[in-house]
Amino acid sequence: MQGNTACAEGALAAGCRFFGGYPITPSTEIAELMARRMPKVGGTFVQMEDELASIASVIGASWTGTRAMTATSGPGFSLMMENIGYAIMTETPCVIVDVQRGGPSTGQPTRAAQGDMMQCRFGSHGDTSIIAVSPASVQEMYELTAKAFDLADRYRVPTFVMTDEIIGHMRERIAIPDAVGITPRRPLEQGSLPFAAGEDGVPGFPAFGNGYGVHVTGLTHDERGYPSSTDPHVHARLVSRLVEKVEGARREMADFTVTNPDAEVVFISYGAPVRSVEQAIRDMDDGRIGHLRLRVVWPFPDFALAAFTSARVFLMPELNLGQMAREAARLTNVPVVPVPEIGGELHLPDRLIALAEGYL
Amino acid sequence: MTGNQGGFQDWLREDRLPHIYCTGCGNGTVINCTLDAVDKMGWTPENTVFISGIGCSSRAPGYIVTDSLHTTHGRAIPFATGVKLSRPDLHVVVFTGDGDLAAIGGNHFIHACRRNIDLTVVCMNNFIYGMTGGQGSPCTPMGAISTTTPYGCNEPPFDLASLAVAAGANYVSRWTSYHVRELTKAIRAGLETPGFSLIEAVVQCPTGYGRKNRLREAGAMVAWMRDNAVLMQKWRRMQEEGLPLPSGAFPVGEFVRRNLPAMGVLE
Amino acid sequence: MRHEVRFSGFGGQGIILSAVILGRAAAIHDGKNAVQTQVYGPEARGGASMSAVIIDDEPILYPEVTSPDVYVIMSQEGFLKYGAGAPESAVMLLDAELVQDRPSCRYHAVPATSEAKNTLKKVIVANIVMLGALVATTGIVSEAAIEKAVLDSVPKGTEDLNLQALRLGFDLGRRSMKDEAA
Known part of the structure; x- marks a missing residue:
């Protein structure tokens, strides 16, 4: 099965019943599959006039x-930013798949990149927090897309599947589970204020109708949901809660694996480069190289870095000029090398083996 | 001047009053006419959703007791499309303005007409960006003064109603805030018609538009609408007979009512 | 044992489908591991397209082809771009008619396009003929597996034609092996 196909199938298994999209390489196969499958599961597929409309329709449906859900790539992702901010501000659960390609601008439509990692985190204006997952195989495209729906509903925040052209277009055998665990969105208790949150910072959901x-x-x-756009206290209380409900739950939602925690030289990876690191470790076959591989990339699991107690250096292979490396460097005193x-x-x-050898 | 014609007051959030609209603003009239029409349809706050973009007109849903989305500038229609396609049993009404609908949201507008999706869009056309203080819009008449057309607008305006007809909407009409009964009836016809309906309501904005264009008093603007609005039948007759159409005059009435294939209609 | 197979030709020849079918034969019907990838440009037709399959008994970690041991080349442009640098240890199948050059490694010049055109009257199945020759000359997957994978992958109503093409490819491959031995 192709990565993009697995993404769409994972979404359907998780109960996704609305897809609004616009064709863009290398994500289009997701829309094409949704167009075929949605009517058969009683859902809605709509091809909108652009990506601003796609994400708007998704938020309306939610x-x-x-x-x-919607799926796109760099240029379309840029167009979605304002409405993604709207989804954050209004606490609208939704899933946005970005099959990353080379940028900036039109860049390399058919080649892989991970250049949108900071954009998904900080692309919308204002102070925000979001959740992002990053699959490293076709199997994970299925599993993590399904998981993204649960995270989006649980925390009422846009959740991103930050994949890339390599994973999106490669084909591997996958094992489709009989069922995907689905945690339904918690409804608002009748009589409660719609934007009053409990201890976890997440209000119940008052679905329309x-x-x-x-x-x-x-x-x-x-x-109450009423505009109060000049009161500094209302603004501070709201935006702080929107950020804290995600940042404060980073341990709860963390999803990563640790290999060789005693190693002195440690790779950190997510998405397609995970495959290069795993190959390098298997080829070296001596346990001298550690690996922190992230499945949930935002919020970044800062505490996971501390698992490598002997680490002298973190090496971070990415398909960009060092985006998540900057985040890791912010969170540890150990040098982080992009x-x-x-x-x-x-x-x-x-190349990774030679690089690691240089630090051993 | 609106009169209390029906049950629209049941639909208002009294705890949101007072509203933000200026003295003399025409938007309140259009909101009342819309709620009156919705009420006459027998719809309820539980099965009706109001959706809007950004601008003075788009604040309307915040004063209404139903579920509502006050969205981003220009995008009300695609948000409404998502709601309607997911829950075709809900009645979805969009409030918008000339800047929101025709400038930043122009592409969504024509595509919604093309899809003929079952929404009713009520556009309050005040020829101006009111909320940001009176800048020119795609509907500012030639020669009119705004803060961004200080020497008179030198761009021809959009004819929103004709645009919707050309793009495929099932129901289109234009009235003004002077024509309260006709406007209410037209909105009702739009609500009744399956597919996309546009009701363009020309409204006075004494603060942002009138002040700069020698129509300082709300009453003067309403009189201007009364004097320049030409009934559609008469307008068409004048056109057919090749009679000169007076400068500043515009047609009001029903532009189209038809039954083209539509999307999002509950079966 | 890791095998890396690289396919190249021009867009529209079914270069990507060939790789998908081979990968499916290995992963679904032969019980091995396989990863299929591709490189493509903006053209839907023409241009030099490339696709690849890695087949391994072990789980495949690094998914990209780095040093192919098998090449399947179906256009001259594809040969120049993706085949000319093949190492001596590799084996190459090339379309006898559409590729003019010959590599320095072992190769089989298979008249896939001309046979598809003349014998089967459908040039579109040249890639399937080539797949048959590939399996017959390299044994990279079993003949039974590739047959099943072809049937899984082709449009309904074209199964017989594609199966014919595949078997024609088996014959051409075996003939080429015999010629080589002689």
């Missing part, structure tokens, strides 16, 4: 209580 009479606005709003690869090729395992 407010009816429907699990909703149930008599809640909820007003949803991108303006700064109070617990290992960039741009242009569409994946890091050669031999």
Whole structure:
């Protein structure tokens, strides 16, 4: 099965019943599969006029209580940013798949990159926090897309599947589970204020058409959902909660694996470069190289770095000029060395071995 | 001047009052006419959703008791498309303005007409960006003064109603805030018609538009609408007979009512 | 044992489909591991397209082809771009008619396109003929597996034609092996 196909199938298995999209290489296969499959599972596929409309339709659909998704790549992702901010501000669960390609601008439509990692985190204006997962295989495209829906519903925040052309277009055998665990969106208790949150910072969801009479606005709003755009306290309280409900849950939602925790030289990877690192470690076959591989990339699991108690250096191969490396460097006193690869090729395992040897 | 014609007051959030609209603004009239029409349809706050973009007109859903989305500038229609396609049993009404609908949202507007998706769009056309203080819009008439057309607007305006007809909408009409009964009836016809409906409501903005264009008083603007609005039948007759159409005059009435294939209609 | 197979030709020849079918034969019907990848440009037709399959008994970690041991080349442009640098230890199948050059490694010049055109009257199945020759000359997957994979992958109503093409490819491959031995 192809990576993009697995992404769409994982979404459907997780109960996604609305897809609004616009064709763009290298993500188009996801829309094409949704166009074929959605009507057969009683869902809705709509090809919108552009990516601004795609994400808008997804947010609208989500407010009816429907699990909703869109898929795109760099240029379309850029167009979505304003409405992604709207989804963050209005706490609208939704899943956005970015099959990353070389940028900036039109760049390399058919080649892989991981150049949008900071954009998904900081691309919308204002102070925000979001969740992002990054699959490293076709199997994970299925599993992590399904998981993204649960995370989006649990924390009521846009959740990104940050994949790339390599994983999106490669074909591997996958094992499709009989069922995907689905945690339904927690409804708002009737009579409660729609934007009043409990201890976890996440309010219950008042789906449209149930008599809640909820007003949803991108303006700064109070617990009733009413605009209150000049009161500094209302704004500070709201935006702090929107950020803290995600940042404060980074341990709860963390998803990573640790290989050789006693190693002195440690790779950190996510997405396609995971495959290069795993190959390098298997080829070296001596346990001298550690590996922290991330499946949930945002929020970054800062505490995971501490698992490598003997680490002298973290090496971070990415298909960009060092984006997540900057985040890792911020979180540890151990030097973090970016290992960039741009242009569409994946890091050669031999290059990683030679690099690691240099630090041993 | 709106009169209390029906049950629209049941639809208002009293705890949101007072509203932000200026004295003399025409938007309140259009909101009342819309709620009156919705009420006459027998719809309820539980099965009706109001959606809007950004601008003065788009603040309307915040004063209404139903579920509502006050979205981003120009994008109300694609948000509404997502709601309607997911829950075709809900009645979805969009409030928008000339800047929101025709400038930043122009592409969404024509594509929604093409899809003929079952939404009713009520556009309050005040010829201006009111909320940001009176800048020119795609509907500012030639020669009119705004803060960004200080020497008179030198771009021809859009004719929103004709645009919607050309793009495929099933129901299109234009009235003004002077024509309260006709406007209410037209909105009702739009709500009744399956597919995309546009009701263009020309409204006075004494603060942002009138002040700069020798129509300082709300009453003067309403009188201007009364005097320049030409009933559609008369307008067409004048056109057919080759009579000169007076400068500043515009047609009001039903532009189209038809039954083209539509999307999002509950079967 | 890791095998890396690189396919190249021009867009529209079914270069990507060939790789998908080979990968499916290995992963689904032969019980091995396989990863299929591709490089493509903006052209839907023409240009030099490339696809690849890695077949291994072990789980495949690094998914990209770095040093192919098998080449399947179906255009001169594809040969120049993706085949000319083949190492001496590799084996190459090339379309006898569409590729003018010959590599320095072992090769089989298979008249896939001309046979598809003349014998089967459908040039579109040249890639399937080539797949048959590939399996017959290298044994990289079993003949039973590739047959099943072809049937899984081709449009309904074309199964017989494609199976014919595949078996024609088996014959051409075996003939080429015999010629080589002689």
